[in-house]
Amino acid sequence: MAVPAFLAPIANAPRPQKIIFGVIGLVVIGAAAYFLLLSPLMVKVEQLTAQNQKLQTELLQARALATEVGRLKREIAQLEESLKGLVTRLPNERETPPLYRSVSDAAFQSGLAVSLFQPREAVIKDYYAEIPIVFTAEGSYHQFGTFFERMARLPRVVTVGDLKISGTALPRPAGGAAAPPPSSTGSTRGELVLSTYMYRPVGSPPPPKAPGAK
Numbered sequence: 001m002a003v004p005a006f007l008a009p010i011a012n013a014p015r016p017q018k019i020i021f022g023v024i025g026l027v028v029i030g031a032a033a034y035f036l037l038l039s040p041l042m043v044k045v046e047q048l049t050a051q052n053q054k055l056q057t058e059l060l061q062a063r064a065l066a067t068e069v070g071r072l073k074r075e076i077a078q079l080e081e082s083l084k085g086l087v088t089r090l091p092n093e094r095e096t097p098p099l100y101r102s103v104s105d106a107a108f109q110s111g112l113a114v115s116l117f118q119p120r121e122a123v124i125k126d127y128y129a130e131i132p133i134v135f136t137a138e139g140s141y142h143q144f145g146t147f148f149e150r151m152a153r154l155p156r157v158v159t160v161g162d163l164k165i166s167g168t169a170l171p172r173p174a175g176g177a178a179a180p181p182p183s184s185t186g187s188t189r190g191e192l193v194l195s196t197y198m199y200r201p202v203g204s205p206p207p208p209k210a211p212g213a214k
Helices: 005-011 015-087 096-110 141-153
Strands: 114-117 127-137 157-167 188-199
Touching: 005 127, 096 114, 096 141, 096 188, 127 141, 141 157, 141 188
Parallel strands: none
Antiparallel strands: 114 127, 127 188, 157 188
16 A cells, blocks of 8 residues: 655654654644543533532532421421410400400409499500400409409400509597508409400401490
8 A cells, every 4th residue: 555645754764763753643642632532521520520519519508408497397386386375365356345244254253343344445566456454443352362363264364454452441439549450351442454465467457446434
């Protein structure tokens, strides 16, 4: 087979020159293979490695987030259970008038002579409405104590505030002697403000106006 003309000088060159030309050719082929084939592949490998590291980081973050979401869901469930327990102690709009009757009945059953039982306008809070009840009655200390015990046993929350207790003055005996101190069985006038609370979801309309005084 005839050697091409441009390769004739190499083919006819001495053996050492052929070796040198062969080495140079291999170097040229190796460099061309590196720059044309290996270099783009190495760049692609580096990109894939960086992408893999990024995905691994995102995966770890997603796992941590999933764990956090599970914990938050458990806490929310616990808070919802606690909220349900609290809401059961707060009357809703329909249960408020029966609660008024329960408080009034507790006063009469305790033997108090009620002269004023007046629910006032509700005070709107974030998640509940506070309904004050102006309450005035007369009775003994024991009867007032019984009334407060009945309030504490109600299934709904009723608090006592602005309590003013005053004993009825006894007449001074003849001869200028000092009047005896009032006893626990003497007549006592109590003026206080009872407060009950109604659960009010955010965005709900205001509660109805309180009924008139009794």
